[in-house]
Amino acid sequence: MESKDGGYLEPVFLCTFPPLVGDIIYDVSWFINDNELTWAASNALSFSELNSTALRPSNWTGNYSLNFEPEQNKYYVMEGVRSQIKLTSTIPFSCPLSLSKEMREAFCTYYFFVWTPLEDSCRNGMASNGIAMANQPCGVTFNFRDWGNRSVHINVTGYVDGMINYNYRTTYLHIASTRNPMDPLGIWDNLNIGGIEVKVVDRDILVTGRQCISSNDPHMTTFDGLPWENQRTGIFVLYQHKTLPYAVHVIYSECVPRRATCNCGVAVRNGFSYYIVRTCEIISVQNTKMLAVPYEKEYLCEAADLQIVKSGKHYTVTFPSGTQVSFYISSWNNFIGSVRIRASVSDIESSLGLCGFTNGDTSDDFIPKDGSHPTDPNTFALSWRISMDSNNSLFSMSSSFYLGTSWMYVFNSGFEF
Ligand SMILES: [Ca+2]
Ligand SMILES: [Ca+2]
DSSP states (O other): OOOOOSSSEEEEOOOOOOOOOOSSOOEEEETTEEEOOOGOOOEEEOGGGGGGGGBBBHHHHHOOOOEEEEEEEEEEETOOOOEEEEEEEESOOOOOESSHHHHHHOOOOEEEEEOOOSSSSSSSSTTTEEEEEOOOSEEEEEOOOSSSTTOOEEEEEEEEOOSSSOOOEEEEEEOOOSHHHHHHHHOOTOOOEEEEEEEEEEGGGGGOOOOOETTTEEEEOTTOOOOOOOOOOOEEEEEEEESSEEEEEEEEEEETTTTEEEEEEEEETTTTTTEEEEEEEEEOSOOEEEEEEEEEEESSTTTTEEEEEEEEEEEEETTTTTTTTEEEEOTTTSSSEEEEHHHHGTTTTTTTTTTTTOOSSSOOOOOOOSSSSOOOOOHHHHHHEETOSSSOOOTOOTTTTSSSSEEEESOOOOOOO
């Protein structure tokens, strides 16, 4: 309805009913939460005067606040799975009368912050406690017509904490505003609604024991537990995620001439962030040259892209999904003793590379690069080897991820394992 000064469309409450028979005069009283708003009452009116007795925002703003209706007061959100929380405004939003219909759609928008008491800030991805919000910035915007049967959504994801949680982890979502510029009536100012309960349901239990191993020389184990041998030389994709920009490359080079190769490089990548450790200088089938001192290189676009922990010669690198890479440098020969990757729930039916396709079934682990059906171990292993002149290696001299090395990639004899 038009505001009294004619400047705005404002939401009002109005008594509407068919006229009663007889010579009747009417009294109109208004209540909010059982409290009478005596100042908004009207007395001794004829039926035709009832239209002027609306309860207007000016009658209650400052004393009472509005609310949103979530579809439910309690939500269950799975770790690593995006869910939607639906919010509905039960009253219309206000807007200047002077705006055209199109301009009202474009400009009369209402923004509300969404926050949880445990978070100091809203973060993207899955790197926060409890739940992560995909809405960026962290909030919801209602457009002029988003009320009644039109709802808005908050997207939340259960954070994968890499632990099997026996209890649900509970978070409360709050919705707040300071003031909304398109609302001169102050209806939506200083809103603070708490208490949408979000319970995070564990899924880590689904990946218990799923660990991919590349242990010298290298004896391999896929995520699903299939053991196999890969005594080959070169740079290999040990792990790659189908949809997330995650990859782990490893270098294998001779450690027992013509008999065995060992890990001597690990590169972990999330998008444009990476962490690389390398201990061999020249990759070879019979004459590996080790670096006198192992080399590491770290570049993080965002601190949360990779969590890197070093303890002596042991290294742990964790992706935001909870997938964790660990390895150590052997004290006696400087090779990397083993590389282990612990799967997270995000890897289920989404892992590629030498770690295999993880779904709890070993029969389909050997999915080759550019293939969708399992193959023999030989074809599988070679498909995930990165060619020497490729730019795709995270160790490559020409790779934009790694520049300025004199490392070489040499097959001394042309002999290949
Ligand atoms: Ca968990
Ligand atoms: Ca499998």
